[in-house]
Amino acid sequence: MRELILGGARSGKSRYAQARATEWALPVRYIATAESLDHEMAQRISRHRQDRPEHWEVYEESIALGALLKDSIAPDRVVLVDCLTLWLSNLLCLNDHNRFAQERQALLDALAEPVGPVILVSNEVGQGVIPDNALARQFVDATGWLHQALAEQCERVSLVVAGLPLTLKS
Amino acid sequence: MRELILGGARSGKSRYAQARATEWALPVRYIATAESLDHEMAQRISRHRQDRPEHWEVYEESIALGALLKDSIAPDRVVLVDCLTLWLSNLLCLNDHNRFAQERQALLDALAEPVGPVILVSNEVGQGVIPDNALARQFVDATGWLHQALAEQCERVSLVVAGLPLTLKS
Amino acid sequence: MRELILGGARSGKSRYAQARATEWALPVRYIATAESLDHEMAQRISRHRQDRPEHWEVYEESIALGALLKDSIAPDRVVLVDCLTLWLSNLLCLNDHNRFAQERQALLDALAEPVGPVILVSNEVGQGVIPDNALARQFVDATGWLHQALAEQCERVSLVVAGLPLTLKS
Numbered sequence: 001m002r003e004l005i006l007g008g009a010r011s012g013k014s015r016y017a018q019a020r021a022t023e024w025a026l027p028v029r030y031i032a033t034a035e036s037l038d039h040e041m042a043q044r045i046s047r048h049r050q051d052r053p054e055h056w057e058v059y060e061e062s063i064a065l066g067a068l069l070k071d072s073i074a075p076d077r078v079v080l081v082d083c084l085t086l087w088l089s090n091l092l093c094l095n096d097h098n099r100f101a102q103e104r105q106a107l108l109d110a111l112a113e114p115v116g117p118v119i120l121v122s123n124e125v126g127q128g129v130i131p132d133n134a135l136a137r138q139f140v141d142a143t144g145w146l147h148q149a150l151a152e153q154c155e156r157v158s159l160v161v162a163g164l165p166l167t168l169k170s
Numbered sequence: 171m172r173e174l175i176l177g178g179a180r181s182g183k184s185r186y187a188q189a190r191a192t193e194w195a196l197p198v199r200y201i202a203t204a205e206s207l208d209h210e211m212a213q214r215i216s217r218h219r220q221d222r223p224e225h226w227e228v229y230e231e232s233i234a235l236g237a238l239l240k241d242s243i244a245p246d247r248v249v250l251v252d253c254l255t256l257w258l259s260n261l262l263c264l265n266d267h268n269r270f271a272q273e274r275q276a277l278l279d280a281l282a283e284p285v286g287p288v289i290l291v292s293n294e295v296g297q298g299v300i301p302d303n304a305l306a307r308q309f310v311d312a313t314g315w316l317h318q319a320l321a322e323q324c325e326r327v328s329l330v331v332a333g334l335p336l337t338l339k340s
Numbered sequence: 341m342r343e344l345i346l347g348g349a350r351s352g353k354s355r356y357a358q359a360r361a362t363e364w365a366l367p368v369r370y371i372a373t374a375e376s377l378d379h380e381m382a383q384r385i386s387r388h389r390q391d392r393p394e395h396w397e398v399y400e401e402s403i404a405l406g407a408l409l410k411d412s413i414a415p416d417r418v419v420l421v422d423c424l425t426l427w428l429s430n431l432l433c434l435n436d437h438n439r440f441a442q443e444r445q446a447l448l449d450a451l452a453e454p455v456g457p458v459i460l461v462s463n464e465v466g467q468g469v470i471p472d473n474a475l476a477r478q479f480v481d482a483t484g485w486l487h488q489a490l491a492e493q494c495e496r497v498s499l500v501v502a503g504l505p506l507t508l509k510s
Contacts, residue, residue: 162314178484
């Protein structure tokens with residue numbers, strides 16, 4: 001069972017994803033993609049950490065997400081990835097087109113026939129004005145295309161607004 | 171009955187909220203939070219004014235919204251607040267962390283056990299690219315967290331797109 | 341039958357609109373509104389072209405969309421316009437208020453009593469932070485008001501997220 005949970009900034013998507021993970025009544029492996037590059041980011045990461053149950057297994061991976069997912073997905077565990085948008089942003093910042101394509105494909109491959117439950121969290125970023133800087137537009141494009149590809153693979157897709165899920169696919 | 175109506179810029183959320191207020195067949199107290207700081211804002215305010223029924227009681231309050239709400243909510247009246255986003259923005263511009271926390275709590279308290287119908291309008295601002303200036307990010311965070319807190323309290327939550335409501339909670 | 345398909349950047353709205361057009365089992369007239377002003381735009385246009393069936397009739401019109409629609413709508417053809425946001429942006433760049441009002445009205449008139457199926461694609465741009473430049477705000481306003489007016493006329497309205505349609509009206 002693959003689930004994609006989309007939502008804007010501070011939409012409550014992480015909280016909703018954590019609630020969904022808990023419903024499986026299985027051990028949870030939490031994969032964080034955030035890199036703590038500055039004070040604000042460190043604060044956001046620490047806040048997420050406080051929100052999570054203490055007994056969850058936590059991995060941090062900012063680039064090679066596909067490989068870690070492949071190793072993590074298992075029938076007796078829920079894997080929760082939060083969030084894909086930061087991972088995409090990390091990848092784009094490498095400024096290496098081949099690496100980007102490889103890592104993206106590795107993610108889609110890891111999810112192609114998963115042997116256990118996976119929950120993916122990602123930011124909806126495309127419903128504002130098209131940004132006037134080229135890197136931001138590239139980010140919006142990469143995010144939107146990834147969401148489309150994942151939404152095809154996933155059995156369940158929601159958009160969270162104000163903490164409340166709208167079902168897009170189920 | 172507490173209702174939260176979210177929507178993007180020019181989504182028709184105010185018009186929808188006014189229609190909802192009218193359905194109660196009670197006198198309406200309209201609370202505007204906009205401050206007329208420049209010509210563009212004055213125009214937006216005047217347009218909203220033209221859209222409203224003339225016989226509605228109108229209050230303007232840009233900061234102490236919780237106190238006004240507490241005095242306003244009554245069984246024989248519908249209170250309509252438009253909009254929370256501007257109020258949050260006014261509060262953040264004070265740059266006074268304690269005042270912010272106080273006023274935010276006063277709002278949540280006023281809504282905790284309301285003695286009459288309240289309709290709250292607010293902007294969805296978190297579904298675009300994360301802004302690159304820190305104040306805008308703070309605004310997006312504050313808005314998203316407020317929406318989550320209010321959505322828990324409210325019996326009814328909608329997202330308006332192109333004038334059409336999507337029900338998030340009812 | 342008039343259908344409005346909204347969605348953010350890279351939301352899959354064009355692909356969904358093309359699938360909807362194909363369902364009619366009628367010849368399709370595709371109206372593109374994009375102007376190829378720079379390399380990036382040329383790439384986006386070319387990508388859209390590759391996605392489209394080769395046998396579709398293609399028209400390009402960046403300004404006088406209402407007149408072309410009036411001539412195009414017919415019982416034995418589906419007309420697909422992609423997208424209104426670029427057309428609005430082209431219009432605003434003319435910086436001619438009268439022309440803007442005329443062309444906008446011509447569009448609404450062409451759709452008032454259409455003699456055949458029309459599918460309109462447009463970008464949701466109002467769910468991010470209000471932009472700090474006046475032209476971008478004007479664009480967000482014009483887009484939101486147009487969506488509201490069209491959503492009233494159309495029999496069917498959807499919001500596409502991650503390639504999946506949410507029905508707003510049907």
